[in-house]
Amino acid sequence: MGEKSWANVRALRAVLVLFESVSSLKVNFHKSMLSGINISDSWLGAATTALNCRVGRVPFTYLGLPVGGDSRRLAFWDPVVARIANKLSVWKSRFFSFGGRLILIKYALSSLPVYALSFFRAPTNGVALSVRFSRLYDLSVNKHCTVEEMATLGWEEGGDAWKWRRRLWYWEEVMVGECSLLLSNVVLQVSISDRWRWCHDISGCYSVRTAYNVLTSDVSSIDIAASDLIWHRHVPLKVYILAWCLLCNRLPAKANLMARGILVQDAQLCVSGCGEVETAQHLFVCCPIFGELWFHVRHWIGVSKVDPYDISDHFLQFTYLSGGAVSKRSFMQLLWLVCLGVVI
Known part of the structure; x- marks a missing residue:
């Protein structure tokens, strides 16, 4: 004024x-x-x-964005974090289906941060590993070790730096792998202060453009097929979530339940009674009882093929059995999903 x-x-x-x-x-x-x-x-x-x-x-808030503050300070991003926490409240997930929770997570963890990062640069100091992996920090024996001592002991997966007060659960082991992958790019240098650096940009700062280029630059054929499956207009939400869990090997098959410590080793045999270990691949493709379904389906459509052992390869092969036309691929995807529901 x-x-x-x-x-x-x-x-x-x-x-x-x-x-x-x-x-x-x-x-x-x-x-x-x-x-x-x-x-x-x-x-x-x-x-x-x-x-x-x-x-x-x-500072004040305009159209959901803080105006007048310093985006280099962590306190500047507290409203964004508060909005994400409010959207992901525990009581909301109790009344949502799996698909509803998936949509809520995509909205809260994708739309809100991207909207804010489109206008402001994120701070470069980041979040401490003890906060990001607080569960592992509570279980660790080496809480007071320095970064140099952890690197000397070996912080790769299975290294001596990872010592725990008890045996880890399956999902905690996944967190260890994520933390090890994060530390694998860390290079220790004398007399240089630590800082976060975005490796996909020359300036070292995060930007939405570079993140989009990274996500879209390397897309495999399996990802393309999975994307076609997700955005199929005739597929209900719960059906493609079931298919996505199968492609990612996240179904509660007995082998997965045993790896998580829910079932004992003697209880991981196939439910059909064939005597083999019940994995997603075996249950869906190789089982002599349930696997016969694909032989009858191929005989019905007049195609003779050998089923691949891998679920993703099986999906891709079945999708293109009738050719590469969009209408034919769409029909074969629907047929594959119907058979998926019959087996599972």
Whole structure:
């Protein structure tokens, strides 16, 4: 607005009133705010009384984004973190299906951060590993070791740096693998302070453009096929979630349940009674009882093929049995999903 003066206050009100007259739009002064920098509260209160608006404070939120703060500080991102935590409240997941939780996670962890990072750069100091992997930090025996000592002991997966107070669960072992992968790119250098660096940009700073290029630059044929399956307009949400869990080997087959410590080793045999270990591949393709389904389906459509052992290869082969036309691939995908529901 300019310098602190009553002439500027009257000019601002005149501009808004003229805008109402010219555009036939209403300016709601009750919802407007007047903010001042290095201005006394008494003068600012008198100015807001003259304009019939509210006193604003810096930083403030506009269209869900904080304005006027320092994006290099972690406190600047607290509203974004609070909004994500509010969207992912525990009580909401209790009333959602698996598909509903998936959509909520995609919205909260994709849309909100990307929207904020489209305008501001994220801080480079990041989050401490003891906070990010708080579960592993609580179970670790080497809590007071320095980074140098951990690197000397060996922080690769299975290294001596990983010592625990008890045996880890399956999902905790997955977290160890994630932490080891994160530390594999760390290079220790003397007399140089630690900092986060985005390796996919020359400046070392994160940007939405480089993240998009990384995600779209290396897409395998399996990812393309899975994307076609997900965005199939005739596939219900719960069906493609079941197929996606199968392609990622996340179904609760007995072999997976044994790896998680839920079943004992003697209880991992196939439910059909064939005597083999019940894995997703065996149950869906190789089982002499359930695997016969694919022979009858191929005989029905008039195609003779050998079933691959891998689930993803099986999906790709079955999709292109009738050719590469879009309509034929769409029908074969639907048929594959129907058979999936019959087996599982």
